[in-house]
Amino acid sequence: MTPFLLIAAQPIISTAMSRMNQPLDSLAAWPVVAGLTFTFRSLGVAFNEVVISLIARGESAKLLARFTRRASIIVSLAFLLLLITPLHEFLLETAFALPHGLHELCHVGLWICCLLPGLNFYQSWYMGVLLSKKKTMPIVESVVLFLLVAAGVLSWGVMIDNEIGLYYGAAAYASAMALRTLWLQLRSRSVRKAFQAQPEEATQVFNQLAAN
Numbered sequence: 001m002t003p004f005l006l007i008a009a010q011p012i013i014s015t016a017m018s019r020m021n022q023p024l025d026s027l028a029a030w031p032v033v034a035g036l037t038f039t040f041r042s043l044g045v046a047f048n049e050v051v052i053s054l055i056a057r058g059e060s061a062k063l064l065a066r067f068t069r070r071a072s073i074i075v076s077l078a079f080l081l082l083l084i085t086p087l088h089e090f091l092l093e094t095a096f097a098l099p100h101g102l103h104e105l106c107h108v109g110l111w112i113c114c115l116l117p118g119l120n121f122y123q124s125w126y127m128g129v130l131l132s133k134k135k136t137m138p139i140v141e142s143v144v145l146f147l148l149v150a151a152g153v154l155s156w157g158v159m160i161d162n163e164i165g166l167y168y169g170a171a172a173y174a175s176a177m178a179l180r181t182l183w184l185q186l187r188s189r190s191v192r193k194a195f196q197a198q199p200e201e202a203t204q205v206f207n208q209l210a211a212n
Helices: 002-017 023-044 047-054 060-084 087-095 100-112 116-132 137-160 165-187 189-196 199-211
Strands: none
Touching: 002 023, 002 137, 002 165, 023 060, 023 100, 023 116, 023 165, 047 060, 047 116, 060 087, 060 100, 060 116, 060 189, 087 100, 100 165, 116 137, 116 165, 116 189, 137 165, 165 189
């Protein structure tokens, strides 16, 4: 259900952008913005499976939490480096052969999505912790929240119709992903505390969680 709901956001964003300012430019630029952002986000996708396989091994929880912070910082800095250096001009104008107008549009859209690559590592960390304890409902809740927030921002953009559609589409996606990450953080807090407890304390914490 989770990937299905996430994929469903794409046509929702495209449909909304087609009803805002500069619809053709927005629809042409959105695949480039989403594709480049996902290229950096994909670095954290497989981390979910790593967390599931290693979380229960002694000190692995603390090491995985430390790796999440460092990897998030590194991939965020790499994405920012792309945005502030001439590398983005090479990719957008030369590699993708975008006209100058679309190049500027994409550049702004990428800035709006600049936090997403780093957030993906945290999402994988929180989801891996939850899945390792077979707690899947918070993940479904986070995706439903993602869709509601994205739909709300897009609906607002369609109603007021005062900005380029791509900007609302990128803002809807970025804000929805940020709130989804926050929800996963809140819902996984008790499980993460249990995993990061000392071995002799972990059993007591898990027993308390089971009793609740």
